[in-house]
Amino acid sequence: MNSRDLAVGVFFMSQTALGMLGNSALLCCFIIADFSGIRAKPTDLIVKHLTWANFIVLCKGIPESIAAFSQTYYVDYVSCKLVLYFHRVGRGVSLVSTSLLSVFQAITISPSNSMWASLKVRAMGIVGPSLSLCWTLQMAMYAYVLVYTTDIKGERNITRIRFFEYCAVVNPGRPINILTLILLTSNDVMFLGLMMWASGYMVFILLKHKQRVKHIHRSQSLRSSPETRATQSILTLVSSFVLFYVISIVLTSYMFALEATSRWVSNAGVAMAACFPAFCPFLLLRHYTSISRICCPSSYQTTFYACFVREL
Template identity: 85%
Template sequence: MNSRDLAVGIFFMSQTALGMLGNSALLCCFIIADFVGIKAKPTDLIVKHLTWANFIVLFKGIPESIAAFSQTYYVDYVSCKLVLYFHRVGRGVSLVSTSLLSVFQAIIISPSNSKWAQLKIRALDIIGPSLGLCWALQMLVYAFILVYATDIRGGGNVTGIKMFEYCAVVKPRRPINTLTLILLTSNDVMFLGLMMWASGYMVFILLKHKQRVKHIHRSQSLRSSPETRATQRILTIVSSFVLFYVMSIVFTAYLSVLEGTSKWVSNAGATVAACFPAFCPFLLLRHYSSISRLCCPSS
């Protein structure tokens, strides 16, 4: 084992352990909050689904770490299909859940005289069905992975196959490959755009509200006002999400059109895809109001 493989293995293992720890802590906070009787927010259900999706995405880091430490480690035929499939489904659900969280928060904080006000009550009733549709849609979009994913031994005699660390993927014909690339990219871009629009709308509402109550904060700096802090939190979460997922889209698209397999590109894509699921729970633990009330009742 060379030093590069050792460094990659340690990084994958650390990233996976950190993400698992953070998401476990977030789930434990929700369980304790339910146990002590803290009233749940309507968007808590979305955050719970987001956390489970993060777990699924991070699970791929386990075989990635083992493959980096052991060059002879391979996943069997069925496990290879399931690992790759549920990783992509979890990544898609994480993206869509964050988009839904932004949209529902935008609806909730919208002024009572806006056209979105009438959706506030109805929005609470469709959170559950929207999450169910989210899982079903992502499982359908990535169903092709179950067809083209195979193990290393099974793909040894197949032409047009891409060998990765512990699995292999049969490359489809060019028209199917192009159509799949367009479908996946459109899925990511659509929900990223929806999330950015909803977050931009929230920032706009908060800034307008800050202007209206500016006289209340004359004794405080604008930096310390509640509206400014809320705006900064939204921008932090959204910008980090967009940064990691745009990079993930780029690596995924490049791997799809690349002839052969690049170990560096494959490792970089896996690392970037797991960045937000690993750091997301720590952002939520710090800024999510339900968790803040649990950790600090006086808040």
């Protein structure tokens, strides 16, 4: 085993372990909240689905680590299809769930006189159906993976085949590759744009609220305002998400464009796809573990921020 394979294996193993730990801790927060009798918000359901999708994405790090440490490791025919298929589905659900979370949060904190006020009651009632539709669409969209994925050891009369670490993918040809690339990229770009729009709207609402209560924050000059902290959290979450997924989209597009297999591009694509699922729970834990420390005086300004953090 050379130093490159060792570094790749250690990286995937560390990323997978860290992500599993963070997502498990986030699920524990929900379990504790359920047993404590804390009323769950509709957006909590989105975060739960996001967490399970993160688990699915991170599971691909296990065979990647084994393949890096052992050069003779291969996955059987059925397992190969399932690993690649559910990895793509989990990545898609993670993207769509984060976008849905941003949209529902934006609707929740919108002022009562805004055009979104009428959607507040109805939006919370369609969280469940939206998540069901999300899983269904992603499973249907990536069904092609089940068709074109095969194992390495199987002796099949296939001329155009691309070998990866432990699996192989049949190359259907440039026209189908281009069509698939356009479909998948359009899906990713659409939901990334939706999330950025919703997050920008939330930042705009928070900054407007900060201006209205500026006189209160003058007496709290030693610490940042609640709106500033919430804005920083939103920008951190969105910036990291967009960065990782844009790099993932670029690497995936490059893989489709290549006729041959590039090992480092394949490893980089898997690593980038798992970066946000690995670090996302730690960003969300900041909100869910701080709920118990939020006090709600009678003033509208403090209540606004407390409710916003609970929704986030």
